[in-house]
Amino acid sequence: MGLQVSLKKTVNGFGLDIGWEIGNELAVLFGFSGAGKSMTLQLIAGLMKPDKGRVSLDDTVYYDSSTRTDFPPQDRPFGYVFQGLALFPHMTVTRNILYGAPAVPKGEKMDRALEMIRAFKLTGLEDRYPHEISGGQQQRVAFARALIRQPQVLLLDEPFSALDHPLRLEMRQFLKELKRDFNIPVVLVTHDLHEALMLPDTMIVYSQGRIIQAGSPEEISRNPSCKEVALLVDRTDIR
Numbered sequence: 001m002g003l004q005v006s007l008k009k010t011v012n013g014f015g016l017d018i019g020w021e022i023g024n025e026l027a028v029l030f031g032f033s034g035a036g037k038s039m040t041l042q043l044i045a046g047l048m049k050p051d052k053g054r055v056s057l058d059d060t061v062y063y064d065s066s067t068r069t070d071f072p073p074q075d076r077p078f079g080y081v082f083q084g085l086a087l088f089p090h091m092t093v094t095r096n097i098l099y100g101a102p103a104v105p106k107g108e109k110m111d112r113a114l115e116m117i118r119a120f121k122l123t124g125l126e127d128r129y130p131h132e133i134s135g136g137q138q139q140r141v142a143f144a145r146a147l148i149r150q151p152q153v154l155l156l157d158e159p160f161s162a163l164d165h166p167l168r169l170e171m172r173q174f175l176k177e178l179k180r181d182f183n184i185p186v187v188l189v190t191h192d193l194h195e196a197l198m199l200p201d202t203m204i205v206y207s208q209g210r211i212i213q214a215g216s217p218e219e220i221s222r223n224p225s226c227k228e229v230a231l232l233v234d235r236t237d238i239r
Contacts, residue, residue: 001023001059002024002058002185003055003057003153003185003187004021004054004057005018005019005020005021005040005044005054005055006054006055007040007044007050007054008053009048010051014209016039016043016209017209018206018210020204020211022187024183024184025186026179026185026186026188026200027186027203028187028188028189028195028199028200028203028217029206030196030203030204030206031205031206031207031232032232035206035207036208037189037206038083038157041080043055043063044187045076045078045080046062046072046073046078049070050063050065052065053065057152058152062075074103077153078155079100079146079147079149079151079153079155080155080157081156082142082159083158083162084162085139085142085159086142087130087145089131091129091130092126092127092128093126093127093128094117094127096145097113097116097117097141097145097148098110098113098148100144100145100147100148100149101113101148103149104149113148116148120140120141120143120144122141125137135162136170136171139159139160139163139171140174142159143178147182151184153184153185153187154178154182154184154185154186155187156175156188156189157189158189159171161191168192172198172199175199193233196233197217200217202214203215203216203220205220205229212226212229213226221233
């Protein structure tokens, strides 16, 4: 079962035509910039509408062009962390986290927010604003906001791209712990070879809107399917 995706979308001459499925695992979408990885996440989340395709999780279909099924984003059980984090600068840590819980019953919202604050080691920062906390703490707020609604899948669009190397190492470990603690499928878009090879159970390699190889990082690194994959997984400069 798990998350099953089959999507077609053309935008400004770029055509996406992909299909893949994952179970309860951490999967990385990897490839050169502009290959369609972030677009895939937006289509899964309902932030963009496919031209054709299907998105399902276990027994529930959230998008199917053939039956005109199309759940709005707020009714899809997908948490989303954007590349720029998209924290509101005029909101405190607590208010930013609460923003991710519009459908949570009113009487439960604050308890849920406090639970997230404890889980993501943000205690003592509740009343601070994004510019008053560190980059790593901002990352944790963004994850807490995505998870407060208790999603069944977490979608991550290059959440660590703006971090310096030491903090990036810290957040990679944080992501491993998050996957273990919340026990839901995670789909991570990254351009970082170390993340692509060391973090996931499954690696899905994109090229110009198509999938050119999928499998474990070890399999892909050992047996790249073509020159482009070989170039992408070249470990020469890995840190």
